[in-house]
Each structure stands twice: as C-alpha cells, then as structure tokens.
Amino acid sequence: MAQPTPTGPYKLVTVNNAPDRARRLIGRVVEDVKGQYTIIHAANSATIEDVEKTVQEAQPDILFTASMWTPEESRQIIAIAKGVVPSLRTFSLPQGLQVAKGPDAVVEYIKENLPALLE
Template sequence: MPAVYKLMSVNTAPERAKRLIGRVVEDVKDRWTIQYIANAERIDEVLPTLERERPDIMFVASMWTPEQQQEIVLIAQKAIPGIKTFKIPTGFQVEKGPDAVVELIKENLPSILNDPEPKSAL
C-alpha cells in the first residue's frame, strides 16, 4: 500500500489550484496517493492552514514573487520541520500555461517526495 501524502497549495486562485492539482493527482495515482487538503490564498493564511491541516507537501504557486515564495517556504519549515515544498517559478503559469504547470509538477514529483530539501524548478 503506497503512502498517502497530504498536500496543500498557496495560491490566490484556489479553484485553479484545485483543478491543476487534481490533474496531477489523477495522473500519478498509480505511483502515489496524494490528497489535496487545503489552499491558503494569502501569506497570512499559510501558518494557520499548516497548523490546522498538517500537510506533508506544500506547493507554492507562480503568482508569488521569489521573495514571497521564500517567506512562505520558511513559514512552512518552521511550522512543520521536514515538510516537502515545491515553488513553481514566478510567472510560469502566465508564460507557459496550465498544462505546463501540470507537467512541471509531475516531472519534479519524484525528487520532491524523495528529498527533504525544498525544491524549486528552474
């Protein structure tokens, strides 16, 4: 039985986040069981969401600046030591589109799940 990973996102467009992550979850279900449990729309919602939901993984969307993304990751690391994080490069969704975001996450998922260090796609 595969491990179940609880995932949250930090995204100002929660419906889009849910839709894109849903596609990823469906595409990788033969390898991993991922439950999308929550989204924080603002930086000040990140800590309470982390504390309430206790996710294993957190994805940070591309609408945040690199500085904001780093702040969000630091909040997560302090709240949940060992949390796995992934920062989608700033502007990636606007520049490349939602299909590219899904592919980027899927390409990076093995290293995200198997490596304790925060990840960022470049």
C-alpha cells in the first residue's frame, strides 16, 4: 500500500529569543512528522519588535510562540503577525514548558497539537 503523501508544505516562523534552540527543536519536530506534514522552518524572530518584519518577509502559514513568552506577550505577537498575514495559523507553547520539562516535552507537545492546527 502506498504511503499517504504528506500535506503541506507549510512555512513556519518561530518567535524565540534563543534562535539556535528554536532551529534544533523545530528540526526534530519536522523530522518526526515528515510522513504526515511537510514543514519548512522559514525564519525565527528573536524579539517581539522583529515579528512584523519577519512575518512580512517570510509570509508563513504557521507561527509558533516559544515558552519564554508570557500569555500576554504571545497574544501581542500573534496580533502583530495576523496584522500581516490574517489567515496565519498560530500556536503558543505554554509559558515555562521548556524550563520545567525540557526540550523533549516541547517537541512532544508540538507533535500532539499539530494535527488540530493543520487539519
């Protein structure tokens, strides 16, 4: 039986003040879900101030806010991003997840929530 074709490609922008960590974690997610989804990590914005410019340049389908942002900051980031790309799908990691439970928990949390976001 033929493997189903992954859906996508989806262009992803992350908002994370540790860009290398964002790339590593998203790289793990992309590898783990490549049979279901084709996700391209197009860019990372390290600051809230850079979100508008990053989203304008990358024109992503999805935006993730990392767990270092407060819920209020995540809402602000999403509002800025949706001002540029109104159809943007967004996902916010719970504040403190990386610190409390480590990178494996972040990867698992994203993978658990991707189907609801993309389907």
